Amino acid sequence: MNRTTIDLWVGVFVTLGIAALVFLALKVGNLNGAQLVQPYPLTAKFDNIGGLKARAPIKSAGVVVGRIDSIKLDPENFQAVVAMRIDSRYSFPRDTYATINTSGLLGEQYIGLEPGGDTDVLKSGDVIKKTQSAVVLEKLISQFMFSKAAETPAAAPAAPAK
Amino acid sequence: MLDGTAIILRNIGTRVVNAIWRLGYAARFFVRIMMSSGTGFRRFNLILREIYFSGVLSLIIILVSGLFVGMVLGLQGYDTLQRYGSEEALGVLVALSLVRELGPVVAGLLFASRAGSAITAEIGLMKATEQLDAMDMMAVDPIARVIAPRFWGAAISLPLLVAMFSTMGVYGGFLIGAVHIGVDAGAFWGQMQTAIDFQRDILNGVVKSVVFGFAIALISVFEGYDSDATAEGVSRATTRTVVTSSLAILGLDFILTSFMFRG
Structure with missing residues (x-):
């Protein structure tokens, strides 16, 4: 497994994780509307x-x-x-x-x-x-x-x- | 008779002393990892590699389990809620149970068995084949080069995986509840959004996942580093990682929950 492939996948992984957090905050927790x-x-x-x-x-x-x-x-x-x-x-x-x-x-x-x-x-x-x-x-x-x-x-x- | 009792008591004593000694050793080990982490973060590609091995490669199992857990929650929750005529609260039930409890705990248990055991086996085998000693001989600190990156890789991966698990679960609950059974989709999301509080529910879930990440990461690298340098020792260390991590997750979950949701 070479370096660029690992970097790419980790990038995808971290982006997905942050997207999931944002989804939880906005869509599930309704962070912006409840304030x-x-x-x-x-x-x-x-x-x-x-x-x-x-x-x-x-x-x-x-x-x-x-x-x-x-x-x-x-x-x-x-x-x-x-x-x-x-x-x-x-x-x-x-x-x-x-x-x-x-x-x-x-x-x-x-x-x-x-x-x-x-x-x-x-x-x-x-x-x-x-x-x-x-x-x-x-x-x-x-x-x-x-x-x-x-x-x-x-x-x-x-x-x-x- | 008296001798027999003494032997039993001595056995108990040895076990307790050993357990406490190992706990202290693990704490000292944790401090050593923290102190060597500076070098680890300077060579960030080592950590990236470990995020790949423990995080990216756990993606499939986490996403699929999240989806199925959410779908089961949807089915079971609907069955219970429709008895009280409040099936619109399905979204609340699915999201609350996932974000607060099931997400961090189930994803943590899966992560401990999928990634934690692999970390222990890898480090244990490196120890058994004297690779760690060889590094030491070459003046490369094995804690900074081998242990710290694996620790941080696991500790960073778990919170992200938990967020994905919960998201997939909510989506699975939506698929079953709103698409398959036919609960009103607007009520599903709307009730969820009014009932779930960002700070109380979501942030507390994130805090749990971070704590579990640290616990699993520490247990995995410690058991590997502390394993007997034999094939049997590695196998026993791997088993211990899964058992101890699972118990630690459940125990910590109780403690954290009792602090977070007391009132």
Whole structure:
């Protein structure tokens, strides 16, 4: 095996390897699309965040506009403080509503931003005041069951009479 | 009775001391390779030659295995996912399992048996035929001339091979999932791209492949250099390379994964 053949094959090999890495980065990992442009921080306080996790997306009208940076518990009023970073291409009115939604029945949870009508916009470091907690399925079920249980005493005497 | 126990205990002791001694010897050997690598990189065509022998010649097995692993993931993943009505997540499943785990581990195992064993056998045979001693006599440092190029050739080749393995796997999953079974191709790629994070998934996979590359390269050259200078010694060293490398890959994989994906 002479020198030039080896050089050629190694060149082909390294090129293929780098091409594969680029493919993984761009096509599989979507490196260019997922990146936020000069993101600015915002925080929001929720009574209950349910299963929300750091790095979950923040969507407005279904479009990803940011990501969650960190989630902490406020030791004073026991609310969850969610720090997020929003793409600087988008700015939201001050009375924007932040809700915790679930994509699909079993999908991941994300924060949805519903813009209000205020002419002032949220600036870097601002706090979103209007928030709505996550819907906890167990609470819903127990509410439903308790309300059903409250109804039954009225219905129960009727049943044996038949 | 007491003598028997003493003999058994002494045997255990000898094994442990030998194992630790070999580990220390391997560490010193690694340092020596690193110190001789400067000369190795100055004569880069030696490393190119080794990249050819361990990397280019492993291409076929890596590409074909990657394709088949991806295709099997496509079939198995679809079968499981369609029970939950989420067959669009097939792309996520295939790509995540390949990029994070199967790519580095399976390609590493294949590389250890295909290229690592060859390196050990070659160095072991050079030792058995006293070529290494002859080099020493001619004032050519065998570590710089023989060992370091082989080490770097293997350590550079593996990350590239792993990237190709994962790429072929994703493509194989695409062939089965989107082309053969008929999962929507847009959903296949789209869900994959939203779910896979460059830093968390792909870079961590690359880090794994680099670590495995170093581990396999070191084990291969060390076992060859440390082999008994006989035909039997070379054969035993080759076996040990494959066994130790495989165990090292799986063990390191666990350690790295537990650091990378704890939270």
